[in-house]
Amino acid sequence: MxxxxxxxxxxxxxxxxxxNLALVAQTFFFVASDIFDSRSxxxxxxxxxxxxxxxxMYALSAAYWVYSVALSADRMRNYIKDxxxxxxxxxxxxxxxxxxxxxxxxxxxxxxxSDAVVVWRARTIASSNYRKSLYISCFFLVLTFFSVTGTIxxxxxxxxxxxxxxxxxxxxxxxxxxxxxxMNLVFSLISNLLATVIVATVAFxxxxxxxxxxxxxxNTKSEKLLMLLVESGALYCISTVTTMIAGLxxxxxxxxxxxxxxxxxxxxxxxYLPVVLLLGSMQNSSNxxxxxxxxxxxxxxxxxxxxxxxxxxxxxxxxxxxxxxxELGLRTEGMIV
Numbered sequence: 072m073x074x075x076x077x078x079x080x081x082x083x084x085x086x087x088x089x090x091n092l093a094l095v096a097q098t099f100f101f102v103a104s105d106i107f108d109s110r111s112x113x114x115x116x117x118x119x120x121x122x123x124x125x126x127x128m129y130a131l132s133a134a135y136w137v138y139s140v141a142l143s144a145d146r147m148r149n150y151i152k153d154x155x156x157x158x159x160x161x162x163x164x165x166x167x168x169x170x171x172x173x174x175x176x177x178x179x180x181x182x183x184x185s186d187a188v189v190v191w192r193a194r195t196i197a198s199s200n201y202r203k204s205l206y207i208s209c210f211f212l213v214l215t216f217f218s219v220t221g222t223i224x225x226x227x228x229x230x231x232x233x234x235x236x237x238x239x240x241x242x243x244x245x246x247x248x249x250x251x252x253x254m255n256l257v258f259s260l261i262s263n264l265l266a267t268v269i270v271a272t273v274a275f276x277x278x279x280x281x282x283x284x285x286x287x288x289x290n291t292k293s294e295k296l297l298m299l300l301v302e303s304g305a306l307y308c309i310s311t312v313t314t315m316i317a318g319l320x321x322x323x324x325x326x327x328x329x330x331x332x333x334x335x336x337x338x339x340x341x342x343y344l345p346v347v348l349l350l351g352s353m354q355n356s357s358n359x360x361x362x363x364x365x366x367x368x369x370x371x372x373x374x375x376x377x378x379x380x381x382x383x384x385x386x387x388x389x390x391x392x393x394x395x396x397x398e399l400g401l402r403t404e405g406m407i408v
Contacts, residue, residue: 125344128184132341135178139334142167169230172238172248175333176226179219179255181340186212186262188344189304193266196297201269208269211262218255222248253318260311267304274301307343310336 145167190208197205225248229238238245274297314336318329 121344124184124188128181128341128344131178131181132338135174135334135337138170138174142171169234169237173223173226173230176219176222176248178337178341179222179252181337182255182259183212183216183219185307185340185343186215186259186266189263189266189307192300193269197269197273201272204265204269208262208265211258211265215255215258215262218251218258222251222255225251253315256311256315260308260315263304263308263311267301267308270297270304271301274298303343303346307339310339 145165149165149168190205190212193201193208194205225244229242229244229248232244233239274294277297278294314329314332317332318327320328322328322330
């Protein structure tokens with residue numbers, strides 16, 4: 072066996088190990104998202120688009136996971152064949168593996184769906200004061216959509232033009248795909264970050280109004296749900312940043328650490344909506360949470376106006392309208408009942 076063939080087989084073995092490691096991590100997050108999706112209960116008041124989006128994202132994640140398992144088995148079979156017959160060493164562009172780039176691009180639709188959910192939630196609970204910021208977030212959401220669409224188109228062209236071999240390194244398809252994938256991560260991060268900051272600002276104002284209204288430390292349902300949205304959005308942004316950083320770390324054999332973490336991040340994106348819905352329903356079932364109904368809202372107005380001077384009564388009314396708007400937005404989404 073020549074040294075070049077031995078090195079190729081060794082690198083092939085490392086790639087199989089890396090891929091199997093990534094598959095284990097992806098399986099963990101996929102199973103977790105499956106549990107969350109099965110336990111999340113959508114109220115009748117919830118818009119049907121939430122249910123449709125959740126099922127679509129889950130189906131996409133499930134299809135990607137099934138293909139990943141099939142690809143892992145194919146790579147193991149190909150590696151064993153190369154070890155047993157070094158003279159017949161072949162590359163990893165098998166009839167199964169050739170669809171890998173296309174599947175990797177199709178599942179990026181989960182990014183667009185998750186970003187749309189984040190922006191939609193921010194728009195629902197935020198007032199018109201944040202309209203400009205929401206427009207910017209929506210703009211980057213649209214850019215994410217077009218970059219993902221471009222990635223899918225490039226991969227479809229690649230499958231058609233190179234059905235028997237991998238796309239050459241110097242091909243415009245490979246270069247364009249790398250650029251578009253980087254762009255959709257950056258655009259997705261900016262869109263999510265802006266929407267999360269908006270929700271965090273609304274949550275801070277909401278907490279300030281509630282603390283001004285009640286002397287005791289009361290936690291309302293809407294306050295807990297706002298914090299839930301902020302925390303989940305922040306974690307999602309951190310996961311995206313991790314993907315970007317991992318893409319800069321080269322592996323000994325081939326590829327980057329981002330190739331291992333990206334499937335995990337995709338499963339996190341697919342699980343985002345059912346996780347938020349489930350945690351929201353868990354907050355609804357908590358007996359320790361205080362709900363603001365119409366009577367409570369009048370109490371907030373009275374308390375704020377009583378605590379402030381006459382000159383601040385108008386500010387108290389504005390604060391109450393702010394709280395009422397948040398409550399209405401969360402009820403519209405079906406996150407509180």
